Amino acid sequence: MFKHKWSRGGCIVSDFHKLLMLVAISALIMAKSATAADISVSTTSGASGTAQSIVQIVGDMDVEDILRFKQISKSLPPQTIVRFDSPGGSLLAGIEIGKVIAASRFATSVSDTCASSCALAWLAGVPRILSSSAQVGFHLAYKSNLDQTESGAGNALVGSYVTGLGFGDNVVRYITSAAPDDMQWLSPRDADLLGIDIVVSDSRAVRSVTKEIPPSDSEAEDPSTAAAELIKSIIIATGYSDTKALETVRSMYADRILYFGEMKSKNDVYSDKVNYLRRWPYRTVSLRDDTISASCRFSRCKVTGVYDWGVGNAKGRKKSGSAVFVYEFEVSDTIQITAEGGEVLSRY
Incomplete structure (x- = not known):
């Protein structure tokens, strides 16, 4: 998330595709990093x-x-x-x-x-x-x-x-x-x-493990929850890490996306991100969790919300404010972000 304009889109999901979407999204999120930790759950006698x-x-x-x-x-x-x-x-x-x-x-x-x-x-x-x-x-x-x-x-x-x-x-x-x-x-x-x-x-x-505890089946209730968590993780991670920001574009953005109201190629979006990171090397972002909403229809999801942002550079120039963010993505064999947009609400 680097600019503050606006993009469009919206969707609803059927009960049948809720399960399919959550399974697909969760599996892809877990498989995205080759360096992710090994997390296991077990029980033992206390x-x-x-x-x-x-x-x-x-x-x-x-x-x-x-x-x-x-x-x-x-x-x-x-x-x-x-x-x-x-x-x-x-x-x-x-x-x-x-x-x-x-x-x-x-x-x-x-x-x-x-x-x-x-x-x-x-x-x-x-x-x-x-x-x-x-x-x-x-x-x-x-x-x-x-x-x-x-x-x-x-x-x-x-x-x-x-x-x-x-x-x-x-x-x-x-x-x-x-x-x-x-x-x-x-x-x-x-x-x-x-x-x-x-x-x-x-x-x-x-003490030695007595049985494994799988993740709760209740997690398969609504893919919109997984969609919101995915975008939240992307926003926060890319806000603080230049490397993560650019790697996200390379690995998760579609070849062409609706980027702040204009159709852009992945290369154009990547160049825009590079320029932004150079211009504002110091960045903060804080999501307002109570404003975040997500909706999914079949293999497409849209996530919107509000965040507070701040940027600065080595010359002491600073800007801050709040803005709306909008992301849309599709799920097939991989997750592909197809739209990114937003709009400034205030500057302070």
Whole structure:
């Protein structure tokens, strides 16, 4: 999302195609990233002998994992433990997964290593469990894997998230104190001084799995929910990552799309995005969830809503405001975005 004009479109879905669309959309979202984490759900016997739900997240986290985790978490009880073994990955994934953990009041656990964005997600747990040899590390947010310079927008996002968890400025400063290529490893002493409550466990592993828990069938009720989550993930991810913004155009945009009221080729849209990213290297975006709506008909979906935006450059020039966004896409073997548009509501 880069401009603020308007595009048209709309649709309704039949009960029969709801199931088909959700299956197609969910499968495609989950398959989009080759670096997505391995997320599995299981049960084991808890300390009192009752069943204990365990979510295991292993490997690099990516934005596609946000929707997967949200879908899985809806069927799990508050006593769930989320176990991490991850070097990090997408900043947005760590923050958004952490928000779900905090809202669900899940516990978090680390037996080996949880660093970078993984550590941010772990921070949301109640309680936060660590094995005696676990390592949890934090560092500054950076722009991309190709450009590991500090991201002011990313660190602002981290600060807002950590504050929202109830921590003070001292914690924000601590977890953003290490350079992007360095790591601030959390020690029990640091945690105590900072007011980060942790539980140190002598056990390095959760007891063996007794059965697998598949995602709830209730998730197949309405493809519009999946459509809205997909577009939300795209908007937020591309708003903060130049690499993700351009990769989204390459992999998900149709050869020709209705782009802010005009038919454009994918190459023209790509060039427009590149120019925008160069002009405004500092960007923020905040979605207004209560304004977002989605509708689908057969293999086509449309998602609209309102977001607050801000942009800036190295010369100190800044702009901000609110705007409507409109996306349309089709689902076949892949997801193809066929329209993108919007309209400015206000500037401030």
